[in-house]
Amino acid sequence: MRSLPLYVLVLWGCSFLVQLVVLVLLLRDGNFRKLPFFTMYTAFNICQVGFLAIVYQINGMSPLTTETLAWVSEDITLVAQALAATEILRIVLKPYQGIWGLSWRLLAGTSSLVIVLVARSTHATWAWAKWFDLNHGYHLTFATALLACLILARYYSIPVPTAYKIILIGFCFYSCTELLINSIFRAVFYNKVPGHQGLWQFSTIFSFVVVLFLWVVALRKPLPVENRQLALTSDAAYQRLSPEINDHLRLLNEKLLRLWKLEARSN
């Protein structure tokens, strides 16, 4: 703790205060009932700050133990983050049962693909920096899965309440900036620039503070009550109409192709 530069400590303090504000806003208008996992995630983050402050204060603890404890606490908050994001996606997409079912499959597919990619590209350096790469892999999986769901919502013109949208975008933005900052620092500054550790910590905390401010904006008003009850059609209607439309669209494409070929021949 004492080894951290003053500007990092100041920013860390700011981050702690804004996290408290977010928690208060969640507890205030009963928002925590709508978003229990997000509230838990915020509480975990605050606890992590306290935990790290204690860990860094303990004299005589080996750097390896300190680092391992810090990464373990980080992993716990990351699990809470995944639960919080899934909770919001569920609230937004649940009324659209069919799309929610599709989202689940998309989430599983995207996540598996990214995990395989990450495992393949990092297995050679696995023993060297496992925590670091695990963290990277998680953030990449999380950001792509979240983005896939947001794209799906946009593709189907599903209205996402602004507050939820800001929270989800905050999550995605944080994961991306974390990835970018970590990768750039590791490639460019690591062991090359004096004081790079402090600069790295400042950058990551700063990106998180930006996200926290976004969440304060999102939570300044009570969260919308999601009681949309869509008059969903029967499965039979979709089973009947969807293949029919696809067949027609396919035929239309074939016609276009024939038109193209005939036109090309006539020229």
Add this chain to the structure above:
Amino acid sequence: MNPPILLFTGSAAVVLILLAWLLRGPRKIAQRGADPFAEEEFERRHVTYFPQVLRALAGEDLEYLACRGTRGLTRRVRKERRTIVLAYLAFLRMDFLKLWRMARVIAVMSSKVGAAQELERFRLGLVFYVRYELIRFKFQFGFAPIPELGSLSDFVSSLALRLDIAMRELSERAALASRLTSSLDGRHLNTP
């Protein structure tokens, strides 16, 4: 830069760009997806203009003008008719898009959605877009054969009509379901 760092940096940059794209222009999307079944929109199908387009594609007029030796006028008429055909193609595209959007609305309203069906439709949309652009480009140099364009138009119109009927059927069912729910609410018969 080693491969993992390259992968992470590149992916993060791509995700950030896509995120920025998602944030851009939501109003436009909302307007486009507002009501694909608006009566006025649906009534105005390209088929309305089909006789005029057929007329524009007929070669007799141009042959007559060419026989009369007014080359300048022939060129002008040809140019104007080409513009009309291009506009017609654009309407065809609009019809395709309407059907495509309608299919998405059906998916949103459905309680179970098939991933294969949805992916297939997405692929069809992409293919249509590419082909349409190629044909449009080709039309800049000459007219397409009339029978082909005619069958294409008939095809889109019949599909739109059948979907129109199917969607009305769905709306009636949805309205009935909503009426039933509200009447149950009124009698406090809702189960928790």
